[in-house]
Amino acid sequence: MNTGEHTTSGERVHDEQSAEGPALTELRRRLDARRARARLNQTQLAKQAGLGRTTVSQALSPRGDAPSVDTVAALAGALKLPVGELLELQRAAAEESGTTTGQEMGPGRPISRWEPHELEVHPAGPGDAASGPAMPAVRALPGYVPREHDRVLDNAVQDAAAGRSRILVLVGTSSTGKTRACWEAVQPLAAKGWRLWHPFDPTRAEAALEHLHNVGPRTVVWLNEAQHYLGDRAAGERIAAAVHRLLVDEERGPVLVLGTLWPEYVAKYTAPPTPGEQDPYSRVRELLAGRTLAVPDAFDAAALATATARAEGGDQLLADALSRARDGGRVAQDLAGAPELLNRYEQASPAARALLEVAMDARRLGVGLHLPQVFLTDAASDYLTDIDYDQLTDDWAERAYAELAKLVHGKQAPLRRTTPRPPRRPSAPTAGADTAAPSSAGPVFRLADYVEQHGRTTRKHLCPPASFWHAAHAHLTHPEEINNLTRAAEDRHRLQWAHHLCSRAANHGDAGALVSLAAMQERAGDRKGVEALYRQAADQGSTAALHRLAEMREEAGDREAAETLARQAADYGSTAALWRLAAMREKTGDHREAAEALYRQAADHGDTHALWRLAEMQEEAGDREAAETLARQAADHGDTAALWRLAAMREKTGDHREAAEALYRQAADHG
Numbered sequence: 001m002n003t004g005e006h007t008t009s010g011e012r013v014h015d016e017q018s019a020e021g022p023a024l025t026e027l028r029r030r031l032d033a034r035r036a037r038a039r040l041n042q043t044q045l046a047k048q049a050g051l052g053r054t055t056v057s058q059a060l061s062p063r064g065d066a067p068s069v070d071t072v073a074a075l076a077g078a079l080k081l082p083v084g085e086l087l088e089l090q091r092a093a094a095e096e097s098g099t100t101t102g103q104e105m106g107p108g109r110p111i112s113r114w115e116p117h118e119l120e121v122h123p124a125g126p127g128d129a130a131s132g133p134a135m136p137a138v139r140a141l142p143g144y145v146p147r148e149h150d151r152v153l154d155n156a157v158q159d160a161a162a163g164r165s166r167i168l169v170l171v172g173t174s175s176t177g178k179t180r181a182c183w184e185a186v187q188p189l190a191a192k193g194w195r196l197w198h199p200f201d202p203t204r205a206e207a208a209l210e211h212l213h214n215v216g217p218r219t220v221v222w223l224n225e226a227q228h229y230l231g232d233r234a235a236g237e238r239i240a241a242a243v244h245r246l247l248v249d250e251e252r253g254p255v256l257v258l259g260t261l262w263p264e265y266v267a268k269y270t271a272p273p274t275p276g277e278q279d280p281y282s283r284v285r286e287l288l289a290g291r292t293l294a295v296p297d298a299f300d301a302a303a304l305a306t307a308t309a310r311a312e313g314g315d316q317l318l319a320d321a322l323s324r325a326r327d328g329g330r331v332a333q334d335l336a337g338a339p340e341l342l343n344r345y346e347q348a349s350p351a352a353r354a355l356l357e358v359a360m361d362a363r364r365l366g367v368g369l370h371l372p373q374v375f376l377t378d379a380a381s382d383y384l385t386d387i388d389y390d391q392l393t394d395d396w397a398e399r400a401y402a403e404l405a406k407l408v409h410g411k412q413a414p415l416r417r418t419t420p421r422p423p424r425r426p427s428a429p430t431a432g433a434d435t436a437a438p439s440s441a442g443p444v445f446r447l448a449d450y451v452e453q454h455g456r457t458t459r460k461h462l463c464p465p466a467s468f469w470h471a472a473h474a475h476l477t478h479p480e481e482i483n484n485l486t487r488a489a490e491d492r493h494r495l496q497w498a499h500h501l502c503s504r505a506a507n508h509g510d511a512g513a514l515v516s517l518a519a520m521q522e523r524a525g526d527r528k529g530v531e532a533l534y535r536q537a538a539d540q541g542s543t544a545a546l547h548r549l550a551e552m553r554e555e556a557g558d559r560e561a562a563e564t565l566a567r568q569a570a571d572y573g574s575t576a577a578l579w580r581l582a583a584m585r586e587k588t589g590d591h592r593e594a595a596e597a598l599y600r601q602a603a604d605h606g607d608t609h610a611l612w613r614l615a616e617m618q619e620e621a622g623d624r625e626a627a628e629t630l631a632r633q634a635a636d637h638g639d640t641a642a643l644w645r646l647a648a649m650r651e652k653t654g655d656h657r658e659a660a661e662a663l664y665r666q667a668a669d670h671g
Contacts, residue, residue, distance in 0.1 A: 021093060021096035022096075023089050023092035023093040023096055024066050024089075024093035024096065025062075026089055027066075027067075027072070027086060027089040027090060027093055028059070028060055028061075028062065030081065030086065030089075031059065031060060031075055031076075031079065031081070031086075032060050034079040034080075034081055035060070035079060038079060042056045042057055042060065045075070045078060045079075048078045049074040049075050049077070049078035050074060050078075051071060051074055051075070055067075055071055056075070059071050059072075059075065066090065066093045066094055067090065069087065069090060069193055070193065070218075072086050072087060072089075072090045072193065073086075073087065073191075073192055073193025074192075074193075076193075077191050077192065082112075083110070083112055083190065083191055083192075083193055087110050087112070087193060106195070106197070106214050106215050106216030106219060107197040107199070107211045107214055107215060107219075108195040108196050108197030108198075108215075108219055108220075109195055109196070109197075110190070110193065110194070110195050110196075111186055111187070111189055111190035111194055111195065111196045111220065112190045114196055114198075116141060116180070116183045118198070119179065119182075119183060119196075119198055119222055119224065120179050120224045120225070121141070121179050121180050121183050122175060122179070122180070122335065122336035122337075122412075124140065124141060124142050124317050124321075124335040124336065140317060141180075141317075142315055142317035142318045142321070142335055143307075143310040143315045143317075143318055144180065144184050145299065145303050145306045145307045145310070145318075145331070146184075146303075146306070147177075147181075147295075147296070147299070147300070147302075147303045148300075149170065149181065149293050149294065149295050149296075150181055150184070150185065152168070152293050153168060153170070153181060153182070153185040153293065154185060156168045156185075156256065157185050157186065157188060157189060157256065158188075160189065160254050160255070160256035161188065161189060161192060161254075162254075163253070163254045164253070164254055165246070165247045165248075165253040165254045165255045165256070165257075166247075166254075166256055166257070167243065167247055167256075167257035167258075167259075167287070167291050168257075168258060168259075168291060168292075168293055169223075169226060169258075169259040169260065169261055169266075169288060169291055169292045169293065170182065170258075170259070170260045170261075170292075170293050170294075170295050171260075171261050171262070171263055171266050171292045171293065171294050171295065172260075172262070172263070172294065172295030172296070172297065173262060173263065173297055173453060174262065174333075174336075174338070174449045174450045174452075174453045175332055175333040175335075175336035175337075175338045175449070175450055176295050176296070176297055176332050176333065177295060177332035178260040178295050179224050179260055180332075181295065182222070182224070182258045182260070185258075186220050186256070186258070189218075189220060189256070192218070193218065194218045194219065194220060194256075195218065195219050195220070196219070196220040196222055197211075197215060197219055197220070197221055197222060198222040198224070199211060199212075199221075199222075199223075199229075203228075204225075204228040204229055204232075205228060205229055205232035205234070205235045205236070205239060206235070208223070208229050208235075208239050208242070209235045209238055209239055209242065212239065212242040212243065212246060213242060213245075213246075215246055215252065215255060216252060217252060217253055217254060217255065218254065218255075219255050219256075220255070220256045220257075220258060221243070221246070221255060221256070221257040221258070222258060223257065223258065223259035223260075224258075224259065224260050225260060225261075226259035226260060226261050226265075227261060227262070227265045229259075230259075230269060230281075230284045230287070230288075231265060231268075231269065231284075233280070233480070236280075236281070236284060237280070237281070237282070237283045237284065240283040240284040240286070240287045241283050243257055243287060244283070244286070244287055261292075262453070264456070266288065266292060268281070269281045269284045269285055269288060270285050270288055270289070297329075297330060297333075298328060298329030298330050298331075299329040299330075299331050299332075300329065303329075303331075304322075304326065304329060304331075307321075307322060307331060308322060317335065318331070318335075321334040321335050324339060325339070333450065336412070336450070337408045337412045337450075338450040340408035341408055341412060341414055341448050341450050341451050342450070342451070342454060343408075344404075344406075344408055344414050345414060345451055345454070348403065348404070348414075349399075349400065349403060350384055350385070350388035350391075351380065351384070351388070351392065351396045351397070351399070351400040352400040352403045352404050352414075353383075354380040354381075354383035354384050354400075355376050355377075355380050355400050355401070355404065355415060356404065356414055356415060356447070356451060356455075357383050357455070357459070358375075358376050358379040358380050358383060358464075358468060358471075359371055359376060359415055359445070359447040359451075359452075359455075360447065360451065360452060360454075360455025360456075360459055361455070361459060361462075361464045361468060362375070362376075362379075362468075362472075363447055363452050363455065363456075364452075364455055364456045364459065364460065365464070365484060365485055365488040366480075366481060366483075366484025366485060366487075366488065367472075367476065367481045367484070367485070368478065368481055369446055370418060370420050370444040370445075370446060371444060371445050371446065371447065372442060372443075372444050372445075372475055372476070373401070373417075373442055373443040373444065373445060374442050374475050375471050375472065375474075375475040375476060376445060376471075377397045378467070378470070378471035378474065378475060379464075379467050379468045379470075379471035379472070380397075380467070381467045382465030382466055382467035382468070383465065383467070383468075401415070401417075401445075404416075405417065412448050412450075413448065414447070414448050414451050415445050415446070415447055415448070415451075416445060416446055416448070417443055417444070417445050418444060418445065418446040419444075420444065463492040463494070469485075469489060469494060469497040469500075469501070472485050472501065473497070473500050473501055473504055482501050482502075482504055483502075485501050486498050486501040486502045489501060596614065596617060599613050599614050599617075600614065603633075608634045608637045608639035609639070611630050611633050611634035611637065611639070614630045615627045615628075615630035615634065618630060624659070628663070632666065635666070635667070641667075644663075644664065644667040647660045647661075647663035647664045647667060648660070
C-alpha cells in the first residue's frame with residue numbers, strides 16, 4: 001500500500017509539472033536551484049528580495065501561478081541570476097498559459113535586451129571582421145569615465161527606482177557623451193527588470209505621439225535627439241503634453257524619461273515668446289523648465305585622471321583618444337570621430353570641400369536632414385575658385401562623393417548617402433522638414449552631425465553664393481525648406497532670390513509663402529493681385545492673411561467686411577486682428593463705441609491688451625470703478641502691469657493718492 005501511495009504522489013507531481021509548461025518549469029528550477037546553493041530557505045529569500053513569504057512560495061511551487069515580472073526581477077536580483085534570461089522565461093511561461101503580464105503591457109523591451117548602439121551611442125572602435133548582413137558587427141565601447149553630470153543623472157535614476165517618475169534632458173554639443181551617459185545611468189534599472197522604449201518608427205515624432213499613452217510602469221522612455229520629438233512642427237507640443245501627462249499619472253509610474261539636445265535647440269525652445277506673436281513651444285518650454293542637465297564639451301582634470309588610469313589598465317580605445325585629445329580634454333568627441341571628421345573637411349579636395357560647404361549652408365539655413373544629390377552638385381560650382389573650377393573633370397562629382405563616403409574613426413563619414421524610411425501612412429501637411437520625404441527624387445545625403453555643427457559656428461556670418469540659391473530654387477520642393485531659405489535670403493539682402501523662392505513655395509500651395517509673397521509685392525508698391533494672394537492664403541487657413549485683408553477692407557472704407565474678416569481671424573486665434581481694427585476705428589474719433597465693441601470682442605477672445613485699453617477708455621471717461629474692474633481682469637489674465645499703469649494714471653491727477661496706493665498694493669499682490 002505504501003508503495004502504491006508513493007507512486008500516485010509521484011505521478012501527481014509529474015502531472016503538475018507537465019501542465020505548467022517547460023518554460024515555467026525551467027524558470028522555477030533555476031530559481032530553486034540557486035536558492036538551494038545559496039542555502040536560503042524561502043523566508044530568508046523573501047526577506048532578501050523584499051517580497052512576501054507567500055509570494056516566494058507561490059513563485060517556486062508547481063501549484064502556483066506563473067510569477068509576475070516584478071517577482072522574477074526581484075528574485076533574480078537577490079539570487080544574482082541573469083535578469084534578462086529569467087524575464088525571457090517568464091514571458092514564455094505567460095505565453096504558454098495564455099495570460100497577460102505587465103511585461104507585455106506597453107511599448108519597449110527589457111533594458112538587458114538592448115545593445116547600446118541600437119540606442120545611438122556613438123561607436124568608437126572597429127567591428128568584428130567576420131560581421132556581415134547576417135551577423136552585425138560587434139562594436140567595442142571604451143571604458144566609461146563618470147563626470148559631474150553623472151551624479152545628477154544617477155540621482156534621477158535612483159528616484160525612479162524608488163517609485164518617483166522623473167525626466168532629465170542632457171544638453172551639450174555634438175559627440176560630448178550625452179547618449180552614453182544615459183545608457184550607463186539606466187544599467188541599475190536593468191537589474192530591476194525595467195524596460196526601455198525608443199520610439200522611432202515610422203518617424204520618431206509619429207511613434208512617440210501614437211504610443212506614449214501606452215507606456216507602462218518601470219519604463220525608460222528614450223528620447224535621444226529630442227528635437228525630432230519636441231521640435232516637430234506638427235506634433236511637438238502634443239508630444240510634450242503627453243510626456244507631462246505620463247509623468248504625473250501615478251497609475252502609470254514610475255517612469256524615467258531621458259532625452260538629449262544641442263544647446264541651440266534648448267535656447268530655441270525655452271526662449272520667452274514675443275508679445276503679439278505665436279508661441280510654438282509653450283508646452284515644450286514648460287516641460288524642459290528645471291529638467292535640463294548640461295554636459296560639458298571637455299573632460300575636466302578629474303575625468304582625465306580617471307581616463308588615464310583606465311587607459312593604463314588596458315583600455316586601448318581610451319589610450320588612443322587620450323593620445324590625441326588630452327590637451328583640450330575633448331575625449332568624447334575624439335572617440336566619436338569628430339577630430340578626424342574635421343580633418344577630412346579641412347584636407348578635402350576642392351570639389352569635396354565645396355560639397356561639404358553647400359551641405360553646411362543648407363542645414364544652417366533650414367534645409368532638412370536629407371539633402372538631394374542633384375541640389376548639392378548643382379550648388380557647388382560657385383564654392384570653387386576659378387582655377388579649381390577649370391580643373392574639374394567630367395566625373396568630378398562621382399569622385400568627390402566617393403571621397404566623402406569613406407569612413408573615419410568612429411564609423412562616420414563627412415557626407416554619406418542615406419535612405420529615408422519609407423512612409424507607412426500619409427504624412428501630415430505641416431510635417432517638419434526633418435521628418436518629411438526628400439525634397440526631390442534621386443539619391444539623398446546626410447551631413448555628419450559634428451561637421452554640421454562646425455559649419456553652424458564657422459560659417460554663420462557667410463552668405464552662400466548665387467549657385468546655392470539657384471540650385472535651391474531649381475531642385476528643392478518642400479515648402480517649409482523653401483520658406484526657411486526665403487527668410488534667409490531676405491536677411492542677407494538677396495531680395496530677388498527671396499522673391500523667386502517665395503513664389504516657388506506659393507506655387508506648391510504653402511499658405512505662409514502666399515502671405516510673404518503678397519507682403520513683398522506690397523512693399524515693392526505693386527498692389528496688383530495682392531488681395532487675391534491674401535484671399536488664397538486665407539482660404540488655406542492663414543490668420544495673418546485674414547488679418548491683413550481686414551486692414552485692407554478698413555482702409556478701403558468697407559468696415560462691415562473688415563469686421564467680419566477680423567472676427568474670422570480672431571476665431572482662428574489671432575486676436576491682434578480685432579485689436580488693430582479697434583485701434584483704427586478709435587483713430588477716426590467718431591467711432592468710439594464701435595472701437596470699444598471691438599476691444600470687448602478681442603477681450604472675450606483672451607486678449608489682455610484689449611482689456612487694458614478698455615480700462616484706459618473707462619478711466620478717460622471718468623468711470624473709475626469700471627476701469628479698475630477691467631484692469632483687475634487684465635491682471636488676473638496675466639497682465640500684472642495693468643494695475644500698475646492704472647495706479648500711475650490715478651497718481652498723476654494729484655488728488656487720488658490713496659486710490660493709487662491701493663492699486664499699487666493690488667499690483668503687488670498679483671506678483
